[in-house]
Amino acid sequence: MFEEQVIPLDIWVSQAVDWLVNNHRDFFQMIKWPVEQTLSGLDAGLNALSPLLVILVVGLIAWRFSGKLLAAFSAIAMTAIGLLGLWSDAMTTLAMVLSAVVFCIIVGIPLGIAGGRSDTFEAWLRPVLDAMQTTPAFVYLVPIVMLFSVGNVAGVLATIVFALPPIIRLTSLGIRQVHPELIEAAVAFGATRQQVLFRVQIPLALPTILAGLNQTIMMALSMVVIAALIGAGGLGSPVVLGLNTLDIGLAVIGGLSIVLMAIILDRITQAMAQKK
Numbered sequence: 001m002f003e004e005q006v007i008p009l010d011i012w013v014s015q016a017v018d019w020l021v022n023n024h025r026d027f028f029q030m031i032k033w034p035v036e037q038t039l040s041g042l043d044a045g046l047n048a049l050s051p052l053l054v055i056l057v058v059g060l061i062a063w064r065f066s067g068k069l070l071a072a073f074s075a076i077a078m079t080a081i082g083l084l085g086l087w088s089d090a091m092t093t094l095a096m097v098l099s100a101v102v103f104c105i106i107v108g109i110p111l112g113i114a115g116g117r118s119d120t121f122e123a124w125l126r127p128v129l130d131a132m133q134t135t136p137a138f139v140y141l142v143p144i145v146m147l148f149s150v151g152n153v154a155g156v157l158a159t160i161v162f163a164l165p166p167i168i169r170l171t172s173l174g175i176r177q178v179h180p181e182l183i184e185a186a187v188a189f190g191a192t193r194q195q196v197l198f199r200v201q202i203p204l205a206l207p208t209i210l211a212g213l214n215q216t217i218m219m220a221l222s223m224v225v226i227a228a229l230i231g232a233g234g235l236g237s238p239v240v241l242g243l244n245t246l247d248i249g250l251a252v253i254g255g256l257s258i259v260l261m262a263i264i265l266d267r268i269t270q271a272m273a274q275k276k
Helices: 009-023 025-048 051-065 068-083 087-117 119-134 137-148 152-177 180-188 193-222 224-228 236-245 248-275
Strands: none
Touching (some): 009 025, 009 137, 025 137, 051 068, 051 248, 087 152, 087 224, 087 236, 137 152, 152 193, 152 224, 193 248, 236 248
């Protein structure tokens, strides 16, 4: 019954991407520019700082939000990454994750607020987010490479697309979970729609929004190794190099460093959400 391909969707998609590349290159360079500048600044800044200063700052942040135990673990974990010889790669990875998270916040929180306040917008947004979350991560790489070439910036752009859905969904959920009686009370006291949003809904939804931020950070870190396949640097590079050369030791230390960094960021952001 299906011996021959009837719907040439693959050809249509290839033609569409080729048309975008040939006719709208300037538009995609405009999208690429702010990501490139943010990543370059963070990468250069983090690698220029003394490792002891970075370890101290991470430890202080962990102590401020969680306590001495997480502060000690964070300092020991960051020191271990340095002793494994992957400090520069770790700072590049941190710069890539932070860059991706910044743009996920800029795009995701407004979309989540709009979805939380409008049933119609939420209905249109939900299938798009479903598609973004169920599409295999490797599928993002082909159009990203064709539209933005290879390298760290392309890796960050792929990470943004991959890590964006959680912060949108949980921001929308947080806005919707605010009790209607609180909103009615604010309106009864003369609050405008904007005041209700910024003084009632967002403060009460903040723990849920921060939970979405936590999930976005974790998904961004999970994309590090995949992004290394399109020329992105960071801790994904030793993992991919170890895979290509069958060097199990190199792959292990790269993977271990990613795990340590993920635990630090996860615990800190969880503690931030709990405090809020």
